[in-house]
Amino acid sequence: MSEGRTVAQRKADTRAALDAQRDGNHVIIATTATSRSARNLEANGIARLALGAPDDVIVIDAAVADSVKVHDTDATFAAAFTAAVGWDPRDISGDWVFFRLTPARIQAYRGYDELEGRDVMLVGRWLA
Numbered sequence: 409m410s411e412g413r414t415v416a417q418r419k420a421d422t423r424a425a426l427d428a429q430r431d432g433n434h435v436i437i438a439t440t441a442t443s444r445s446a447r448n449l450e451a452n453g454i455a456r457l458a459l460g461a462p463d464d465v466i467v468i469d470a471a472v473a474d475s476v477k478v479h480d481t482d483a484t485f486a487a488a489f490t491a492a493v494g495w496d497p498r499d500i501s502g503d504w505v506f507f508r509l510t511p512a513r514i515q516a517y518r519g520y521d522e523l524e525g526r527d528v529m530l531v532g533r534w535l536a
Contacts, residue, residue, distance in 0.1 A: 412522035416536035419528045422466055422516045425459060429492040434508045435470060436489050438478065441503040449475070455509050464518045470509035478504040 413421070426432045435457060439445045449455055449472050459466040478486065478497045489506065490496040497504035514529035516522075528535055 412518065412525070414536070415525060415528055418516040418522075418526075419534055419536045422514055422528050425466055434473060434510055435468060436492070437507050437509065438489065438497045438504055439507070441477070441505045446475075446505055446507075449507050455507070457509070465516070467515040468509070468511050469513040470511045473508045473510045475505050475507045478506060481506060 423432055426435070429435065437455075437457075453472045455468075455470050455472065457468045457470065459468070476485075485506070486496065486498055497506075510532070511529060512532050513527065515526040516528050517526040
């Protein structure tokens with residue numbers, strides 16, 4: 409087995425991935441208001457997201473901070489989302505909603521060698 413990254417390096421890599429989404433403290437997603445995802449987020453207030461590729465994974469357990477219908481939000485927020493993901497839900501038919509998620513636990517690992525020590529955030533606090 410090769411030696412994996414330190415928690416500090418995993419944190420730096422994770423923050424870089426989140427910062428690329430234009431909001432390092434939150435994760436913004438968009439889905440239709442009637443989707444199963446939206447219904448679950450509204451009912452439970454929690455989410456689990458997986459980002460990256462199978463050999464470079466970031467898993468985020470998060471709480472819903474708030475939600476807003478896409479057409480009810482300000483243009484700056486929608487523009488930031490569009491810049492981060494490359495599409496604008498305002499341009500698609502349907503009743504779309506943004507969810508702003510606050511990470512509580514984040515795991516980062518590259519393959520089996522990094523499964524041990526994969527937590528980089530617990531209870532909303534960075535570990536390094």
